[in-house]
Amino acid sequence: xxxxxxxxADVAGExxxxxxxxxxxxxxxxxPRQSGKTTLLLAHELxxxxxxxxQRIFYSAQTGWDARRKLIDDQxxxxxxxxxxxxxxxxxxxxxxxxVIFKNGSRIDIMASSKSSGHGRTIDLGVxxxxxxxxxxxxxxxxxxxxxxxxxxxxxxVSTMGTDESVYLNRKVEAGRAAVAAxxxxxxxxxxxxxxxxxxxxDESRWHEFMxxxxxxxxxxxxxxxxxxxxxxxxxxxxMNQPTAVDDRVIPKDIWDRVVGEAVPSGQLAFAFDVxxxxxxxxxxxxxxxxxxxxxxxxxxNWLVPRLVELSDRWGGPVVLDKQSAAGSFAAxxxxxxxxxxxxxxxxVAAACGRFFDRTMDLEIKVRSHDGLAAAVAGAARxxxxxxxxxxxxxxxxxxxxxxxxxxxLAARAEESGPPMVSFA
Numbered sequence: 001x002x003x004x005x006x007x008x009a010d011v012a013g014e015x016x017x018x019x020x021x022x023x024x025x026x027x028x029x030x031x032p033r034q035s036g037k038t039t040l041l042l043a044h045e046l047x048x049x050x051x052x053x054x055q056r057i058f059y060s061a062q063t064g065w066d067a068r069r070k071l072i073d074d075q076x077x078x079x080x081x082x083x084x085x086x087x088x089x090x091x092x093x094x095x096x097x098x099x100v101i102f103k104n105g106s107r108i109d110i111m112a113s114s115k116s117s118g119h120g121r122t123i124d125l126g127v128x129x130x131x132x133x134x135x136x137x138x139x140x141x142x143x144x145x146x147x148x149x150x151x152x153x154x155x156x157x158v159s160t161m162g163t164d165e166s167v168y169l170n171r172k173v174e175a176g177r178a179a180v181a182a183x184x185x186x187x188x189x190x191x192x193x194x195x196x197x198x199x200x201x202x203d204e205s206r207w208h209e210f211m212x213x214x215x216x217x218x219x220x221x222x223x224x225x226x227x228x229x230x231x232x233x234x235x236x237x238x239x240m241n242q243p244t245a246v247d248d249r250v251i252p253k254d255i256w257d258r259v260v261g262e263a264v265p266s267g268q269l270a271f272a273f274d275v276x277x278x279x280x281x282x283x284x285x286x287x288x289x290x291x292x293x294x295x296x297x298x299x300x301x302n303w304l305v306p307r308l309v310e311l312s313d314r315w316g317g318p319v320v321l322d323k324q325s326a327a328g329s330f331a332a333x334x335x336x337x338x339x340x341x342x343x344x345x346x347x348x349v350a351a352a353c354g355r356f357f358d359r360t361m362d363l364e365i366k367v368r369s370h371d372g373l374a375a376a377v378a379g380a381a382r383x384x385x386x387x388x389x390x391x392x393x394x395x396x397x398x399x400x401x402x403x404x405x406x407x408x409x410l411a412a413r414a415e416e417s418g419p420p421m422v423s424f425a
Contacts, residue, residue: 132162
């Protein structure tokens with residue numbers, strides 16, 4: 001572990017020698033992005049799972065989709081490559097049943113983000129990851145009652161700072177700072193790595209003060225590039241761990257809420273898809289040029305070509321992709337399967353991004369509600385190209401494949417016609 005991870009693990013893992021209970025019923029930790037939260041959380045989850053039989057551990061993120069990606073795509077591969085894998089009985093990857101089941105009866109499960117998702121459960125360790133995205137305390141309300149009968153239970157709240165709309169996280173940070181100021185020795189353990197508001201983002205001599213992974217798993221070159229590519233507000237939130245104003249979003253939430261609804265594309269359609277740089281996920285969208293919908297967002301890419309062939313055979317229309325991205329590698333296979341593929345270069349993709357932004361701000365489009373798309377819009381960052389820009393796949397704080405797919409699909413079809421369709425199922 002890095003020193004910061006070891007310190008948090010050591011303190012959070014302190015137990016009363018007389019009762020065996022954790023000293024800290026609640027652990028709040030906020031660090032910059034890419035600091036190593038995933039490894040820390042997995043280590044603590046495993047410690048809890050293996051120190052006693054039958055432990056129930058629940059992990060949650062912004063959405064059930066994000067939680068699945070973290071557990072199945074990020075944490076499970078680490079565990080599979082570890083000697084601790086010998087303690088695992090089974091990995092369950094089926095949608096809705098994702099879990100790690102240990103030979104001693106302990107298990108790590110995913111919990112949905114609704115208030116009722118904890119009903120009927122008992123929880124020994126609850127993890128609320130990426131709390132910056134929570135505008136209320138529904139995830140906590142799902143977990144804390146399920147811990148009431150578990151004297152050794154512990155709640156972890158972990159996140160990079162958010163915006164002024166991050167109501168839940170902001171309240172937790174205030175509570176944590178108050179606990180530190182009061183010098184309490186039980187109840188809440190609070191950890192924070194963030195820059196003072198007076199620190200200049202360009203002052204590299206100060207970066208070590210608030211970036212605990214710098215020089216270890218994150219190098220200066222990567223941070224320099226991020227500072228050049230991101231807006232100052234985005235950089236301050238992601239790497240200086242400072243809360244920012246909500247209007248630091250590329251598309252303000254109040255604007256996005258006005259274009260989202262039950263819009264269903266109709267008539268002549270275009271499809272578009274995008275693939276994450278690490279190929280961990282992909283998304284497909286459809287549009288008639290005015291209305292757009294995320295048809296599919298799933299982990300991995302094995303499903304992608306068959307789904308696009310199915311959509312093309314059923315609905316017709318071109319399939320658009322960014323040939324400079326990971327999606328470009330699927331173009332030949334799709335064409336061999338008879339799909340009409342449009343390979344767009346940087347000029348076409350940049351024009352689509354600009355047009356999408358303009359039409360969204362002018363309320364000229366309608367987009368069907370989709371959790372993954374909402375998360376993508378909230379966490380999306382720009383990558384500047386002179387006077388133009390693209391959606392920043394590597395600098396955004398979440399999976400933006402749904403947003404890229406919708407952006408390209410809307411640009412590919414300019415006119416609306418025909419009766420509305422019911423479903424892409």
